[in-house]
Amino acid sequence: MRLKKNIAVSESGFIFDPTSGESFTLNPVAMDIISLLKQGKNDKEIQKSLSDLYDVDEATLEKDYFQFLFLLNSNQLLENE
Amino acid sequence: MQLTVAVSGLNNIDSPGPGIPVIRGLRESKEFDVKIIGLAYENLEPGIYMHNLVDKTYQIPYPSSGMDALLDRIAYIHAQEKLDVLIPNFDAELFPYIKSEELLKEMGIKMFLPTLDQFEERHKSNLPEFGKKYGVNIPPSKPISTISEIDRLYPEFEFPLLVKGKFYDAYIAHSPSEAKNYFTKISFKWGLPIIIQQFVKGTEVNVVALGDGNGKTIAAVPMRKQYITDKGKAWSGITLGDESMLKLTNEIIAATKWRGGMELEMIKTIDNQLFIIEINPRLPAWVYLAVGAGQNIPEALVKLALGKDVEPYENYEIGKMFIRYSYDLICDLKEFEKLSTTGEL
Structure with missing residues (x-):
């Protein structure tokens, strides 16, 4: 799964989906994940980057990361590669 | 001029x-x-x-x-x-x-204005036939003229369903007794028939458009209501960049050779199917959003009325919003x- 190509993400952490008209605000961690997704990184690469950036144990990081992906998917912000 | x-x-x-x-x-x-x-x-x-x-x-x-x-x-x-x-x-x-x-x-x-045929065939009570004729998804619907017909809607219709006036007003009824209340309320105001329409779960989205009468779309801007009043009116909305909505609009205008302004009311389901729930044969109250997004539809309509050639608009600003206020x-x-x-x- 990857972030839909037409999703607009601003530097302030505001996401706008032009197809649905929905908008969302991101916290700093979510902004990091979105930024890495936009760079085309895979799950392992993203989790590695996050563990370098944040003081977090591996299990918590994995759980929170996939919860966030689930949230993105349920809001129709992801598409199949 | x-x-x-x-x-x-x-x-x-x-x-x-x-x-x-x-x-x-x-x-x-x-x-x-x-x-x-x-x-x-x-x-x-x-x-x-x-x-x-x-x-x-x-x-x-x-x-x-x-x-x-x-x-x-x-x-x-x-x-x-x-x-x-x-x-x-x-x-x-x-x-x-x-x-x-x-x-x-x-x-x-x-x-x-639309021709009389165009005006008649998109009536709420004629929408199912419209859907069949032009290959457009329409939720099952039927006109009724007596309150007792509500008891006979099942199994053709399931609750919740929409109870609509022939010109205005629409309510979601979750039971026959609610449907009967709305039947009485709407028929008192707008007369008969009352339209029963199957409720389709999804997001309500709309398009304001202008057809040249020869099958060409002169202008079209899709919008999603962001804030809806208790009367079901948009108090705020945002323009969408949804190609499927524009494609459906172009297809309807091309097939019907629609003449004049129109508003297409649609439901977009979770699996991205579009259902037409109403076709209004005039510009909607939110048309100024289209002007603000780059398509001056009222101006283009006046030019068409004067018999001038009008180049179709090709772009509009996506993510443009309107917010109503009272004054x-x-x-x-x-x-x-x-x-x-x-x-x-």
């Missing part, structure tokens, strides 16, 4: 008519310098008193007064103002204007008195 344009739908209230947004578009035209003649049914329609937008207002008889009364009044107004174009904005008044289009044209008043106009009693006694202001 100086033009005198008559516009109805000045009821800029919590369930607003399209008149004032249409006028705002015309006022922003770079091609026309317009004199706006308001056509009002009620003496408290706010647009009457918006002198920065409406130059002069005349009261006109309700469509129920008959075609002759309306045409006599329009002839009188035309004698005073020399109207170039008339833009009716209410569903209920479209039928007499469509029937009179040629007559008004002979008088020198131009309009750009207290302070008016002098003398103005209200003048309109109430002379029918003109």
Whole structure:
């Protein structure tokens, strides 16, 4: 799964989906994940980057990361590669 | 170019008519310098008193007064103002204007309305046939004229379902007793038939569009309501970049050779299917969002009415929003008195 190509993400952490008209605000961690997704990184690469950036144990990081992906998917912000 | 344009739908209230947004578009035209003649049914329609937008207002008889009364009044107004174009904005008044289009044209008043066939076949009660004819998804629906028919809707329909008036109003009913309440409420206000439509779960999205009468889409802007009032009206909305909505709009305009302004009301389901739930044969009250997003649809409609060639709009700004607000106009009693006694202001 990857972030839909037409999703607009601003530097302030505001996401706008032009197809649905929905908008969302991101916290700093979510902004990091979105930024890495936009760079085309895979799950392992993203989790590695996050563990370098944040003081977090591996299990918590994995759980929170996939919860966030689930949230993105349920809001129709992801598409199949 | 100086033009005198008559516009109805000045009821800029919590369930607003399209008149004032249409006028705002015309006022922003770079091609026309317009004199706006308001056509009002009620003496408290706010647009009457918006002198920065409406130059002069005349009261006109309700469509129920008959075609002759309306045409006599329009002839009188035309004698005073020399109207170039008339833009009716209410569903209920479209039928007499469509029937009179040629007559008004002979008088020198131009309009750009759907044909009678186009107007009739997109009626709420005819939508299922419309869907079959043009290959468009329409939720199952049927017109009913007696309250007892509600008890016989199952198994053809399941609750929840929508109970709709022939012109306005729609309510979601979760049980036969709720449906009966809405039947009584709506039929009292708008008459019969009442339309029963299967509720489709999804997001309501709309398109404002303009067809040239030959199958070409001159303008089209999709929108999603962001805030909806208790009357189901958009209090805020945002333009969408949804190709599937534009494609469906172009297909409908091409197949029907739609002439004039229209609003397509759609439901987009979770699996991205589009269902048409209503086709309104006129511009909607949110048309000024399209103007703000780069497509001056009222201006293009006037150009089509004048017989000019109009290049289709190809772009609009995605993510443009509108937010309505209410505003207290302070008016002098003398103005209200003048309109109430002379029918003109």
